[in-house]
Amino acid sequence: MKKLGLIIVLICGSLMLYGTIDFPDWADPSSPASTHLSPYFIETAMHDTAVPNIVTAVLADYRGYDTMFETTVIFAAGLACFFLLRRFQRRAPDVNLFRHMPTGITLRIKKGGKVPVDSSEFERIDSIWVPYDLIIKTTCRLLIPFILLFALYVIAHGHHSPGGGFQGGVILGAGIILYAISHNLRAAKARIKERFDAYMCSAGVFIYVGTGVLCLLMGANFLDYSALAPLLGTDPIMARSHGILIVEIGVGIAVMAVMICLYYNLSSAGRQDEGL
Amino acid sequence: MSVIIIIFLATGLVFFAGGAIGIIRFPDFYSRLHPAGKLDTAGLFMTMIALALYTIYEFNVDNLITALKIILIVVFVFLTSPVATHAIVDAGVRAGLKPWTKEKEKEDNK
Numbered sequence: 091m092k093k094l095g096l097i098i099v100l101i102c103g104s105l106m107l108y109g110t111i112d113f114p115d116w117a118d119p120s121s122p123a124s125t126h127l128s129p130y131f132i133e134t135a136m137h138d139t140a141v142p143n144i145v146t147a148v149l150a151d152y153r154g155y156d157t158m159f160e161t162t163v164i165f166a167a168g169l170a171c172f173f174l175l176r177r178f179q180r181r182a183p184d185v186n187l188f189r190h191m192p193t194g195i196t197l198r199i200k201k202g203g204k205v206p207v208d209s210s211e212f213e214r215i216d217s218i219w220v221p222y223d224l225i226i227k228t229t230c231r232l233l234i235p236f237i238l239l240f241a242l243y244v245i246a247h248g249h250h251s252p253g254g255g256f257q258g259g260v261i262l263g264a265g266i267i268l269y270a271i272s273h274n275l276r277a278a279k280a281r282i283k284e285r286f287d288a289y290m291c292s293a294g295v296f297i298y299v300g301t302g303v304l305c306l307l308m309g310a311n312f313l314d315y316s317a318l319a320p321l322l323g324t325d326p327i328m329a330r331s332h333g334i335l336i337v338e339i340g341v342g343i344a345v346m347a348v349m350i351c352l353y354y355n356l357s358s359a360g361r362q363d364e365g366l
Numbered sequence: 367m368s369v370i371i372i373i374f375l376a377t378g379l380v381f382f383a384g385g386a387i388g389i390i391r392f393p394d395f396y397s398r399l400h401p402a403g404k405l406d407t408a409g410l411f412m413t414m415i416a417l418a419l420y421t422i423y424e425f426n427v428d429n430l431i432t433a434l435k436i437i438l439i440v441v442f443v444f445l446t447s448p449v450a451t452h453a454i455v456d457a458g459v460r461a462g463l464k465p466w467t468k469e470k471e472k473e474d475n476k
Contacts, residue, residue, distance in 0.1 A: 223453075223456065225449060225452055226449060226452070226453050226456075229445060229446070229449040232445065233442070233445065233446065236442075
């Protein structure tokens with residue numbers, strides 16, 4: 091079986107290598123891509139969409155379909171991780187550890203013992219003993235707002251500089267993951283619940299597709315943002331620019347939610363009670 | 367002005383080179399974190415100061431803002447780099463790694 095697989099891989103690989111012979115050379119100025127496509131985008135992107143960053147214009151406007159399905163792929167990756175890893179049977183741990191906050195004493199409560207009432211004085215901690223680290227917690231609490239702010243900047247500034255929904259979404263997700271690492275998984279889940287995360291996941295994709303459908307309803311092609319001009323109250327060219335921003339926000343939300351979902355499931359082996 | 371910039375850049379590169387050599391040459395995990403944490407921060411500080419001075423060579427508001435952004439990088443690295451080193455050392459101690467000593471190495475070589 092293994093040999094058969096190897097043979098198939100070798101045949102496919104050699105066919106693909108054979109196919110690359112027909113490709114134009116690297117940086118060939120007379121290739122179709124650089125004689126037709128690139129000059130067209132360079133010359134018309136600014137007039138058509140009022141977006142100075144041509145990459146963003148091509149990504150979210152001219153190639154809107156492509157990016158929509160990229161977002162769907164990310165959503166599918168999150169779903170796959172959820173279905174493969176998530177385990178719902180709750181297994182009561184043998185020992186529960188609690189920390190008394192004012193004194194720093196750790197309580198060890200065996201199965202069946204009386205668990206302290208959830209108050210501000212007691213904090214449940216993981217069975218893999220985690221010391222109370224003031225330095226890391228304080229620094230992360232200082233840094234996370236700046237990280238999230240920077241992520242929003244990256245999303246919103248994708249029109250003018252490198253950035254956009256994917257990058258900004260990853261930074262947003264990383265901010266939340268940093269919070270989960272510096273405290274623990276339960277603290278992060280208290281902020282962003284699993285259900286909320288799942289809603290955000292689909293909401294991101296929904297915003298993207300919904301924008302496209304809205305364009306259809308306004309009587310234009312799917313994802314032709316210039317049709318949104320009457321809704322946004324601007325001229326068609328600026329409407330394309332705003333449409334790109336709406337779509338980028340959708341991408342950002344989806345990517346952030348998927349990143350968080352991946353971290354929650356991978357760090358706790360799908361149980362989501364204790365993790366890193 | 368350019369002399370000052372060159373001096374800053376050269377000092378920064380010395381720090382970076384020291385850090386790189388230190389990571390290779392030091393004997394164990396904990397002592398390797400010493401050049402990784404300190405010298406990289408110092409080198410980055412020097413080079414970033416040089417870059418900030420270079421940007422405000424022609425002084426106007428735009429260049430000043432760019433220079434301030436570069437200083438902001440230094441501020442964030444100064445916050446995060448020691449904390450990251452602290453966290454790594456903590457993880458090493460908790461995982462039970464013993465620090466290197468001369469006696470222990472002699473015993474290992476016997």
